[in-house]
Amino acid sequence: MAKPAAPDFHQLESLGEDIKRYVLSILGNDLYPPDPFRYYSGLAYAIRERLIRMWLATQASYYDSMSKRVYYLSMEFLPGRFLMNYITNMGMEDGCRQAAADLGFSLDDLAEEERDAGLGNGGLGRLASCYMDSMATQRIPGYGYGILYDYGLFHQRIVNGWQEEEADNWRRHGSPWVIDRVEHLYEVKFYGRSEAYTDPQGVLRYRWAEADTVMAMPCDILIPGHGGKHVTNMRLWAAASSTGFSLRDFNQGDFLGAMQSKIHSENISKVLYPNDEPIQGKELRLRQQYFLVAATLRDIIRRHKKSGPGFDEFPDQVAIQLNDTHPTIAVAELMRILVDEEFLGWDEAWAICRRTFAYTNHTVLPEALETWPADLLGRVLPRHLEIIAEIDRRFLLEVAAAHPGDQGRQNRLAIIDPASRRVRMAHLAIVGSHKVNGVARLHSDILREKVFPEFDALYPGKFTNVTNGITPRRWLLQANPALSRLITARIGPDWTTDLDRLAELLPLAEDPDFRKDWRAAKRENKKRLARYVLRKSGMGINPDTLFDVQVKRMHEYKRQFLNVLHVVTLYNRLRRDPHLAVPPRTVLIGGKAAPGYFMAKRIIRLITAVAETVNADDAVRSRLRVVFLPNYCVSQAEKVIPAAELSQQISTAGMEASGTGNMKFALNGALTIGTLDGANIEIMEAVGRENIFIFGLTAKEVEATRAAGYDPGRRVAADAELAEALDMIGRGYFTPSEPDLFAPILDNLLRHGDYYLVTADYRACLEAQDAVNALYLDPEAWTAASIRNTANMGFFSSDRAVLEYAKNIWNIEPLGE
Ligand code: GLS
Structure with a gap:
């Protein structure tokens, strides 16, 4: 019998009617007056329907192939907006533009109606979303698992120059992308106690008694791969009270008490924690982590049992990737399920665990390496603490066998720190996994050599590297239509799924006509950004100036302050010499500060103060402008990055694990000014030393400088421009009515040793900026360097990254067509 023709899921003809x-x-709305939000929603539902059909077909093919699957566990996903991503990946852009136009709208305006899904803090969550896109595109059978927070990362407003936070109620108007699966609820337990009992065979066993329960409801968000044939999903859990399902409490007459406990339960998925000061003491955060893990493992095991094989084959069917330590309690939970519920022996269960889990470390900042007080963990998850203690006991026997008599080593490696009685989640993740990876070569080296050297010695080969990547679909094809069109016109469309193909652009760097087109695309993006800035802040910026951009979370190690020192120095130079031979510049800075991060908030205030002064000064008016972009988020990044010409990646070397913004900028033809940190090093190697502005201390030099007892005072005394800039900030030049406002920033620098070595790298940074100016004054040379940046970024595709994970860590083959 002839195979039936593949169904056309896209069905563009009926789109307008749909x-x-x-x-x-x-929506239950009238078609008139034609309100853009309604039509955005109508379009979204029409796309959703088509997507669901394709998703069902993909899932059926998974079952048919019985393939191993990967589960990417992450407390954060940062997808941003969905509509345009779905439309581009499904190849429906032309049809949708037409349908929107027929209804009297522009597709771009409808897309602007969507609120970002901001369920992550920054790079870590965005990476998870890029990996979803790449898994779907590369046909790696896998799912993302996370939490459906009611409130994502806060919305940032700038009021009188200061950051103010507003709740991000992103689903207030509903979300067409979230498919609630009310029929698949799981129970998740908390508190209670661990109870020993003897089973009928006389074996001592444990069970979790007198626990509270919360229901976990799965909500799916579909992820189409590029080309639209393969659709996967992330499953995000929402908490629901068990009270609503069993009426026992109500029937006993305690209505308000029952409501109280309902509210308590539902709090679990209420809000994403901003990556603030220590969150380790926060019980709710621990409950969130366990909530994700418990519901996810139930789902994985249900699927595993449905497909037939027993538990000894579990690691051949299931790979679980722990996105940072946040979901590490999964190690103890899988042990609990296997030992207490499936009655496997400890050793057998432990072997399964280790073969199943792998752990990605995303930071070496000590405050981010999670530890939980053992008594808190034991109260919330009593049986898990016992299991962790047993894992620890057995692990320390291993350590003792390898290094007899070395008690110090045992104490350093212990999962439960004997001194503080805190559970070190990174140690649990390392011990319970078969692979541990860092996210850029330097970072992975630092993990092995500095952070976990004794683990590396104990487990040779366990530590590895997978340099991060970004999806070219969102970050070039979709975000930068002008450049994408130009590239496709020259080398065809295959670069979208095979980014190495961009190398075919290299010879075109020598072609003056191509350079002209390249500049025109950039200029179009700069104009688009200028319109956006005008709309959002009422401020005009000139597209014929150098767009110098630093957008990322505000953090001292990322050194937005060093950027400010450059701005102030440039300002001083321009005031002294209005004819200075430098290109006119627009400096754009954006980023959110964690609500409790005093210093980061003050740096935002400094940026807004400098901006006010500089922008009001007629003496430099056409030469320098400074803009703080409020509420940096994914959808804003999509407008900012394609317009950037200079990308600031200037963290203190050794502190930025990888960075991914650095990749997005370079892919869009911005030149990087940066330190030898994170993935900047690999970007430099890829694009060529002459196409990037590298400055400052290396990671090793940073370490040595700190060890030698760095003295910022001497450095400042020896550098008149630096002294002048600091003096202006310190004595209130930019905030005359509040002259002491920035004293804490200067104190940090001058009295507390300048931990982030801003003063140490200042002069080198300025010299690098001189080189930037010189090159920018030669537009042909600048454009050629810009083309070479884009052309050499193939390696940084998230397709490459997930294929590396699949091969070296998950042991999964991509599915065939
Ligand atoms: C981070 C790092 O700080 C970034 O350098 C990295 O690019 C990102 C993704 O690996 O992970 N770690 C973290 O906790 N937040 C991040 O953005």
Whole structure:
């Protein structure tokens, strides 16, 4: 029998009618007056329907192939907006533009109606979303698992120059992308106690008694791969009270008490924690972590049992990737399920665990390496603490066997720190996994050599590197239509799924016509950004200036302050010499500070103060402008990055694990000014030393400088421009009515040793900026360097990264067509 023709899931002909039908039937709205939000929603539902059909087909093919799957466990995903991503990945852009136009709208305006899904803090969550896109595109059978927070990362407003936080109620108007699966609820337990009992065979066993329960409801968000044939999903859990499901409490007459406990339960998925000061003491955060893990493992095991094989084959069917230490309690949970519920022996269960889990470390900042007080963990998860203690006991026997008599080593490696009685989640993750990876070569080296050297010695080969990547679909194809069109016109469309193909652009760097087109694309993006800035802040910026951009979370190690010192120095130079031979510049800075991070918030205030002064000064008016972009988020990044010409990646070397913004900028043809930190090093190797501005201390020099007892005072005394800039900031030049506002920043620098070595790298940074100016004054040479940046970024595709994970860590083959 002939194979039936593949169904056309896209069905563009009926799109316009479908949109109208959804406005009426789902939203319950009139078609008139034509409100853009309604039509955005109608379009979204029409796309959703097509996507669901394709997703069902993909899932059926997974079952048919019985393939091993990967589960990417992450407390954060940062997808941003979905609509345009779905449309581009499904190849429906032209059809949707037409349908929108027929209804009297522009597709871009409809897309602007969508609120970002901001369920992550920054790079770590965005990386998870890029990996989802790449797994779907590369046909790696896998799922993302996370939490459906009601409130994502806060919305940032700038009021009188200061950051203010507002709740991000992103689903207030509903979200067409979230598919609630009310029929698949799981129970998750907390508190209670661990109870020993003897089973009928006389074996001593444990069970979890008198626990509270919360329900976990799965909500799916679909992820189409590029080309639209393969659709996967992330499953995000929402907490629901068990009270709503068993009426026992109500029937006993305690209505308000029951409601109280309902609220308590539902709090679990209420809000994403900003990566603030220590969150380790926060019980709710621990409950969130366990909530994700418990519900996810139930789902994985359900699927595993459905497909047939026993538990000894579990690691051949299941790979679980721990995205940072946040979901590490999964190690103890899988042990609990296998030993207490499936009655496997400890050793057998432990072997399964280790073969199943792998752990990605994303930071070496000591405050981010999670530890939980053992008594808190034991109260919330009593049986898990016992299991962790047993894992620890057995592990320390291993350590003792390898290094007899070395008690110090045992104490350093212990999972439960004997001195503080805190559970070191990174140690649990390392011990319970078969692979541990860092996210850029330097970072992975630092993990092995500095952070976990004794683990590396104990487990040779366990530590490895997978340099991060970004999806070219969102970060070039979708975000930068002008450049994408130009690239595709020259080398064809295959670069979107095979980014190494961009290397075919290299010879075109020598072609003056191509350079002209390249500049025109950049200029179009700069104009688009200028319109956006005008709309959002009422401020005009000139597209014929150098767009110098630093957008990322505010943190001292990322050194936005060093950027400010450059701005102030440039300002001083321009005031002294209005004819200075430098290109006019627009400096754009954006980023959120954690709500409790005093210093980061003050640096935002400093940026806004410098901006006010500089922008009001007629003496430099056409030469220098400074803009703070409020509420940096994924959808804003999509406008900012394609317009950037200079990308600031200037962290203190050794402190930025990888960075991924650095990759997005370079892919879009911005030149990087940066330190030898994180993935900047690999970017430099890829694009060529002459196409990037590298400055400052290396990671090794940073270490040596700190060890030798760095004296910022001497450095400042020897550098008149630096002294002048610091003096202006310190004595209130930019905030005359509050002259002491920035004293804490200067104190940190001058009295507390300048831990982030801003003063140490200042002069080198300025020299690098001189080189930037010189090159920018030669537009042909600048453009050629810009083309070479884009052309050499193939390695940084997240397709490459997930294929490396699949081969070296998950042991999974991509599915065939
Ligand atoms: C981070 C690092 O700080 C970034 O350098 C890295 O690019 C990112 C993804 O690996 O992970 N770690 C973290 O806790 N937040 C991050 O953005």
